[in-house]
Amino acid sequence: MELLILGLNHKTAPLHIRERLAFKEEEQISLALEANSLGCSESFLLSTCNRVELYCLTSESADASHPPADQVRGLLSSKASLDVGELNPHLYSFQGQEALHHLLRVASSLDSMVVGEPQILGQLKGAYERCRDAGATGRSLSGLMDQALTVAKRVRTQTEIGRAVVSISSVAVNLAEQIFGTLTGGTGLLVGAGEMGELAAQHLTQAGISRLLVANRSLSRASSLAERLGGHPRGLTELPELLTQADIVITSTGAHGYLITKELVAKTLKARKYRPLFLIDISVPRNIEPSVNDHENVYVYDVDDLNQIASENKATRAREAEAAEALVLQELERLKSRQAKRELGPVITSMRAQVHRLKEEELKRLEPRLLELSSDQQKAVKQLAERLSNKLLHEAFTGLKSYAEHPQRELAIEVAERLFGLKAPPTEPNE
Amino acid sequence: MHTLDYWFLAGVAIFLTSALAHLTALWRTQGIAQIIAWRAQGLALVYWPLLLTCWGLRVGEEGLNRLLLGSSAWLVSALFWLSLKRYPLAPLGSVVSVISAVLGALAFLFTRPITFSEDVSAWALYVHIGLAILGLTAFSVSAVMSVFYLWAERRFKAKQLRTQSGVKLPSLITLDRLSLKGLLVGFPLYTLALLIGTTQALKSNDGALQLSYLVATFSWALYGGVLQARLTAGWRGRRAAWLTLLAFSGVLVVTLQYSVRS
Numbered sequence: 001m002e003l004l005i006l007g008l009n010h011k012t013a014p015l016h017i018r019e020r021l022a023f024k025e026e027e028q029i030s031l032a033l034e035a036n037s038l039g040c041s042e043s044f045l046l047s048t049c050n051r052v053e054l055y056c057l058t059s060e061s062a063d064a065s066h067p068p069a070d071q072v073r074g075l076l077s078s079k080a081s082l083d084v085g086e087l088n089p090h091l092y093s094f095q096g097q098e099a100l101h102h103l104l105r106v107a108s109s110l111d112s113m114v115v116g117e118p119q120i121l122g123q124l125k126g127a128y129e130r131c132r133d134a135g136a137t138g139r140s141l142s143g144l145m146d147q148a149l150t151v152a153k154r155v156r157t158q159t160e161i162g163r164a165v166v167s168i169s170s171v172a173v174n175l176a177e178q179i180f181g182t183l184t185g186g187t188g189l190l191v192g193a194g195e196m197g198e199l200a201a202q203h204l205t206q207a208g209i210s211r212l213l214v215a216n217r218s219l220s221r222a223s224s225l226a227e228r229l230g231g232h233p234r235g236l237t238e239l240p241e242l243l244t245q246a247d248i249v250i251t252s253t254g255a256h257g258y259l260i261t262k263e264l265v266a267k268t269l270k271a272r273k274y275r276p277l278f279l280i281d282i283s284v285p286r287n288i289e290p291s292v293n294d295h296e297n298v299y300v301y302d303v304d305d306l307n308q309i310a311s312e313n314k315a316t317r318a319r320e321a322e323a324a325e326a327l328v329l330q331e332l333e334r335l336k337s338r339q340a341k342r343e344l345g346p347v348i349t350s351m352r353a354q355v356h357r358l359k360e361e362e363l364k365r366l367e368p369r370l371l372e373l374s375s376d377q378q379k380a381v382k383q384l385a386e387r388l389s390n391k392l393l394h395e396a397f398t399g400l401k402s403y404a405e406h407p408q409r410e411l412a413i414e415v416a417e418r419l420f421g422l423k424a425p426p427t428e429p430n431e
Numbered sequence: 432m433h434t435l436d437y438w439f440l441a442g443v444a445i446f447l448t449s450a451l452a453h454l455t456a457l458w459r460t461q462g463i464a465q466i467i468a469w470r471a472q473g474l475a476l477v478y479w480p481l482l483l484t485c486w487g488l489r490v491g492e493e494g495l496n497r498l499l500l501g502s503s504a505w506l507v508s509a510l511f512w513l514s515l516k517r518y519p520l521a522p523l524g525s526v527v528s529v530i531s532a533v534l535g536a537l538a539f540l541f542t543r544p545i546t547f548s549e550d551v552s553a554w555a556l557y558v559h560i561g562l563a564i565l566g567l568t569a570f571s572v573s574a575v576m577s578v579f580y581l582w583a584e585r586r587f588k589a590k591q592l593r594t595q596s597g598v599k600l601p602s603l604i605t606l607d608r609l610s611l612k613g614l615l616v617g618f619p620l621y622t623l624a625l626l627i628g629t630t631q632a633l634k635s636n637d638g639a640l641q642l643s644y645l646v647a648t649f650s651w652a653l654y655g656g657v658l659q660a661r662l663t664a665g666w667r668g669r670r671a672a673w674l675t676l677l678a679f680s681g682v683l684v685v686t687l688q689y690s691v692r693s
Contacts, residue, residue, distance in 0.1 A: 178587070181602035273665025276603060293588065297668040305590050 001041065001140050003099040006072050006091060007053030010113050013090035020080040021052040025130055031079060032056075032136035038071040042141040044131035046106075048123050050113050052076075055103065055128075057140050069093055097336060103144065104328045107152035109161070116161035116317050116324075121152050151331045158327060161320040164313035168196065168306045169203040171313070172280050175301060176204070176248050179276050184208040189246035191215045191239070191259060193225050196282045196303075197252020201229055204248060213242055217253075240264060244271040250280045251287035258289040265292050280306070340404040347413050348397055351420045355389045396420075435489065436539065438482050439497070443535040445475045446504065450528035468524060472508060475531065479505040495557060497538045503564045504534035507571060518609065519601050526575045534568075552631065559627040566621030567686055570654075573613025574679040577672035580606040584669055607667050610675060614658050621682070625651055643685050650681030 008018065023031060028045040031054070035043040040056035054076065058068040077087045094102045105111045109120045128145050131137050156162050165174050173183070180186055188209045190201040193216055205212060212231030215238065216222035222233035234242055236259075243249070243265065251259060260279065268277075274297050281288040281302040293300040363370075363385055370378050396416065403412035417423040452468035483501045486494055511527040514520055583600050600606070625647060632644075657674045660666040 175587075177602065178583075179603045181605050274667050275665070276668070296670060299587055301590065308590075 001057045001059060002096050003094075003103070003144060004040070004056050004058045004069055004072070005053055005094045005099045005102055006056075006069060006076065007046075007051060008090045008092065009051035009053075009111070012092055017080075017082075017087070017090050018050070018052065020082060021047070021076065022049070023047040023052065023079070027079075028127060029131055029134040029136065031075070032131040033134065034075055035068075035072055036136055038075060039068040040072070042137045044128045044137050044141065046124055046127040048120070051106075051111075053106070055099075055141070069095070097332070100144070100335065101328070101332050103148050104151045104332060105325075107148040108155040108324055108328055109152070110155075110321060110324055110328065114166060115321050116164075118156075118162050121149070121156075125149065147331075147335055151328060154331065155324045155327055159320045159324045161317055161324050164316045164320075166310050166314050166317065168282070168303070168310055169200040171306045171309045172200050172250070172301070173203045173207045175280075175299075175306075175309075176278050177207070179278050179299065180247060182208065183248075185210050186247040187211040187213065187245050188231075189213045189215060189242050189249045190225075190229070190231070191236070191249065191251040191287065192253030192255070192283065193221050194252030194254070194283060197250050198225065198229070200250050200252070200280060200282060201231070204250075205229060205231075209248070213246065215239060215242055240268065243268040243277070246277070247275065248278045248280070250282060252282045253287055254283070255287060256285055259287040260292060261289045262291045262294070265295055265298060269295060269297075282306075337405055340409070341401060344400060344404055344413070347400070347416060347422075350422050351396060351416065352393060354420050354422060355393055359385050359389045435482070435486055438485075439501070439535070439539040442475065442479055442482055442501075442504075443532055443539055445471050445478060446508075446528050446532035446535050449475060450525055450532055453525035453528055456524075468528075472512070472524065472528060476505065476508055476512060479508075479535075495560070496541050499561055499564050500534055500538035500541065503568050504531045504538060506565070507531050507534065507568050510568075510572065514609075518605055519599070520609075522600055523575060523579065526578075530571050530575070552634075555627055555631050559624050559631065562620050562624035562627070563686070566617045566624055567682060569613045569617030569620065570679050570682055571613075573610045573617060573675055576606050576610035576613060577675045577679075580610060580672045581669065581676075584672075607671070610672065611661055611667075614654060614661070614675065618654050618658055621651060621654070643688050646681045647685045650678045650685070653678035653681070 008021065010018070013021075023045060028047055031045050032043040035045075035054060035056050040058055043054060043056035046053045046055065054072055056068065056072065073084060073088070073091065073093075076091070077084045080087060102111070107121055107124055109116050109118065112120050125145075128137065128141070132142065165171055176183060176186075183204065186209050188201060188204045188211070190197055190212065201212060201214075212226075212229055213234050214222045214226040214229065214231045215234045215236050216225065217236045219233060219235050222235070225231075226233040239259065243260070249260070253259065265277070277298045279288050279292060279298065279300045281300065284303060286302055288300055288302070290300065290302070292298055363382065366381075370381060373381070396419075400412060400416050403409045406412065414423065449468050449471035452464045452471060455464035456462075456468050479501060483498055483505070486501070487498055490497075507527060508531045511520065511524070579600060580603060583603055583606065587603065601609075628647075629644075653674060657666070657671055657678065661671055
């Protein structure tokens with residue numbers, strides 16, 4: 001059995017091609033089942049906005065005239081309603097160890113658009129489980145998936161790849177959490193209706209903020225935005241009062257000049273009972289006077305500050321990605337070695353059975369003569385035979401296992417099989 | 432040296448091992464240092480009560496000095512251990528272990544029995560010392576939190592922080608809240624200790640104005656002021672942290688002076 005991966009992703013295919021291959025959950029299942037009917041023994045399909053990949057196990061004795069890779073290629077192109085020639089330049093395929101390496105990289109989020117993002121692991125697991133529940137996968141793919149998930153978890157815990165947030169909004173939420181701990185129970189204030197501000201407010205809401213106030217010059221605009229975000233609309237004239245209520249303020253307006261000045265904030269401090277105030281200025285030109293940061297318990301971060309942190313975090317992720325790649329390669333080697341040893345299993349079992357059979361035969365042949373001995377002596381002879389065969393086998397197994405990853409592994413297996421009489425010797429050519 | 436002295440020394444060594452390992456773990460979050468740090472601290476939590484029980488049974492009330500300081504060392508660690516269940520304070524383990532080690536070292540060094548004039552009631556003096564040490568423990572926690580608050584706040588203001596770094600401290604609000612909790616526990620204990628100490632000093636005609644009395648009273652007043660401002664006017668943050676540290680340094684000076692005198 002060999003793992004075959006056929007697919008495309010954000011690096012190999014533009015959006016209009018990826019759109020054609022975006023499959024719904026039920027379509028993913030039916031496609032995996034169809035792949036099985038085309039010569040794969042187990043399959044599942046991963047379909048996310050950035051990648052579509054079919055993972056299948058192919059038998060080494062598959063029909064050579066109709067290789068499963070070609071069949072699956074045809075299947076994908078027919079589902080995408082594209083010619084094979086049109087789809088082929090965007091498709092990649094991996095087989096065997098390369099495919100296993102790719103699976104580990106995908107699961108560890110090393111092949112993602114945003115390296116280290118956590119969603120891919122859940123998406124991969126979900127895709128596999130859906131197809132498994134529909135009977136499209138079996139024990140072999142299950143083993144591979146278990147290994148991939150273990151490696152992905154190791155990468156996540158042993159490197160910092162997923163810890164440094166890289167989007168402006170996530171950085172803002174992360175900073176807010178460093179001030180307030182939990183955001184639950186906090187009040188957010190969004191000033192303006194800029195796109196970035198809206199996105200940051202959405203992140204705050206997702207992070208558990210209890211109340212969101214939306215202030216705008218136009219109350220109707222504030223109302224529609226508040227409705228979208230699940231907040232409360234307010235007019236911009238109420239800003240001084242709103243500043244006494246808010247814990248986190250996001251400004252994102254097109255206004256020229258400062259809306260929040262040092263003086264304005266100074267007036268609110270006592271009324272706020274000196275509660276910390278986190279001000280995030282995403283507007284250009286800025287809406288918050290930078291010297292507001294001089295006030296005690298007040299923290300101002302503008303778009304450049306957030307960008308700097310985000311880019312430093314990106315650099316951290318890149319560094320950690322290198323460590324993660326090394327970890328994946330190390331795990332791959334370990335898996336290869338384990339797999340190679342597992343592949344020796346059938347030969348080892350046959351060798352053991354053969355020696356056991358020979359031992360039993362010899363003991364049976366000697367049985368009449370053994371009867372002349374005392375029971376202790378009989379026992380000693382049987383133990384001798386047992387120990388001798390075990391010792392011989394132990395030496396042979398050790399020798400064979402040392403060839404598990406050797407290029408001449410096949411030759412070693414053949415020699416062992418011949419030595420132990422598991423395979424007939426080659427016939428001598430007639431002179 | 433008494434045989435038990437060596438055991439006290441071993442107790443201090445355990446705290447120091449934990450502190451060093453905790454400090455190492457600040458730079459290497461994974462690995463052996465972290466394991467050693469927590470194992471050593473766990474060992475200290477079991478070891479010190481046994482040691483202090485042996486000491487109490489063997490020496491009796493003459494060994495009260497050591498008993499109280501040793502208990503205080505243990506208590507700081509135990510409180511920290513308990514608070515870990517609620518707050519993400521693991522990086523502070525290094526500081527807590529150092530405080531415990533210092534208190535343990537003081538317990539090892541100050542072995543002379545407490546002497547007092549005939550006018551002073553023995554129980555009052557014991558209660559005074561006990562309360563003062565417990566108050567000092569709570570104030571230590573408060574001071575440690577204030578130091579961490581000031582450090583974290585400074586980095587935040589200067590925008591020097593990363594959203595992720597090797598040392599992950601609790602949030603600013605958590606540090607500030609824990610500092611306040613230390614004050615809330617320490618202040619009543621320290622007030623009682625001061626009251627008992629003053630009455631006994633007046634009784635024994637030792638009421639002559641000494642610098643240590645002035646410093647102790649000043650620190651107490653400062654703590655009281657900070658607490659009052661925090662609870663009524665909502666003071667928090669940098670100013671409260673600096674004043675807490677100023678008051679703590681006063682308490683520390685008084686404690687060291689008495690320890691040296693004993």
